[in-house]
Amino acid sequence: MTKSSDLAVQPPFCKTDVSGSTVSLDEIQTAIMQGKICPYCKGKTQYVDSAVIYGKSYGMIYLCKPCDAYCGVHKGTDNALGRLANKELRYWKKEAHKYFDVIWKEGHEKRGEVYKHLANHLKLPVEYCHIGMFSVETCKKVVDWSKMILNDLRRLDMDFGVDVKRPHYERQ
Numbered sequence: 001m002t003k004s005s006d007l008a009v010q011p012p013f014c015k016t017d018v019s020g021s022t023v024s025l026d027e028i029q030t031a032i033m034q035g036k037i038c039p040y041c042k043g044k045t046q047y048v049d050s051a052v053i054y055g056k057s058y059g060m061i062y063l064c065k066p067c068d069a070y071c072g073v074h075k076g077t078d079n080a081l082g083r084l085a086n087k088e089l090r091y092w093k094k095e096a097h098k099y100f101d102v103i104w105k106e107g108h109e110k111r112g113e114v115y116k117h118l119a120n121h122l123k124l125p126v127e128y129c130h131i132g133m134f135s136v137e138t139c140k141k142v143v144d145w146s147k148m149i150l151n152d153l154r155r156l157d158m159d160f161g162v163d164v165k166r167p168h169y170e171r172q
């Protein structure tokens with residue numbers, strides 16, 4: 001039987017989220033993914049209106065005030081969009097979406113299909129392949145992978161004489 005004291009000695013989630021294809025989450029990691037526990041201090045989060053952050057309400061959020069970390073919820077539910085994110089992670093999540101979303105928004109493939117390719121690239125089970133679940137390091141990988149895909153698509157379009165509005169992206 002697992003004691004709660006055993007769970008407390010598990011490594012922090014950020015070290016295990018891309019460790020390979022045999023990812024399974026323990027009780028604390030699951031609570032982190034549900035926005036119930038702060039991934040930084042491991043404290044219990046607050047479920048509050050986003051007005052406390054933005055000065056205007058955009059719905060509810062899970063918040064850890066001491067860590068300046070928060071996360072929104074799926075519309076009409078109290079289900080967190082992912083783990084809480086601090087300022088640095090919020091920046092990298094935005095960057096990841098900025099490039100990744102273009103791939104499916106341009107209609108090259110359906111969103112779910114693009115996520116499958118990404119999961120394959122990151123060697124993650126597809127059910128754990130959501131930008132909202134990722135660490136800074138993984139978000140950076142998403143940015144780089146998306147740039148590679150977009151550059152390939154651009155070259156392909158140009159070969160076929162399509163006028164491509166997007167620039168060629170430099171990768172790290």
Ligand SMILES: [Zn+2]
Pocket residue numbers: 038039040041042043064065066067069
């Ligand atoms: Zn915290």
